[in-house]
Amino acid sequence: MDFFAHIFWTAIIFRNQSPLWIPLLFGAIPDSTSWGVWFVQIIVTGKFRKTFKNFRKRPPDFSKLPKWVWTLYGASHSIFSxxxxxxxxxxxxxxxxxxxxxxxxxxxxxxxxxxxxxxxxPFLWPLSDWKFPGFTWGKLWFILLNWGAIIFFIIYLFGIRGETLILF
Structure with a gap:
């Protein structure tokens, strides 16, 4: 699932937690501590343009990512961590x-x-590298279904039911 969808689902599921920014922070940890750190690194080192030069023409080559990104990805997506x-x-x-x-x-x-x-x-990291045989979230049917559900819940909870969010 994409990063922003995670943030919205966290806001929907934990909407009654006050302040909301704390569960939002924890919901963002898995992707922020791996991809976020790498993203900052390529910006700071001036490699952003080179890294994403042909992004629209072909998917990124994940084999060229530094090993530390995969270590952080494993650690941050582990149920043990x-x-x-x-x-x-x-x-x-x-x-x-x-x-x-x-x-x-x-x-x-x-x-x-x-x-x-x-x-x-890698939810069993570091004990196992077994991964669940899921599907790729980038498929159009899932993107539409997922964001459609997010929009539905936002309209229902905050429009129809009139719930409010307390971010801070």
Whole structure:
């Protein structure tokens, strides 16, 4: 699933958490700590234009990505990494820390929406490199279905039901 869809689903699912920015932060962690860090690196080093020069003509060559990106991708999409952070924050706060569950939701949404061949979700990292045999989220039918559902829930919850979000 794409990054922005993760953010919107997090806002929909955790809309009653106040402040909302905390689950939004945790829902963004898996992609931000891998792709986000790499993206910043290619901008800072001046490699952005070269990296995305032919992006519209062909898919990116992921084999040329630095190994550290894949390590961060594995760690940030792992249920074990999530469990360590969830357990630690729950111990520190003395209660189940609900906002961090947005991280788990991100991983669970990625499992069926990433194929093994294209950005499979390494949810068992570092114990196993097995990936769920999902489908590629970039298919037009799924993009339309996913964003259609997001728009439906936004209209229903915030338009028809009149719910509000408290970001801060």
């Amino acid at each position: 999530f469990a360590v952070v969830f357990g630690t924050l729950s111990l520190i706060t003395g209660k189940i820390f609900i906002p961090v569950l947005a991280w788990l939701v991100h991983i669970l949404l990625d499992l069926p929406t990433h194929s093994r061949e294209f950005l499979g979700t």
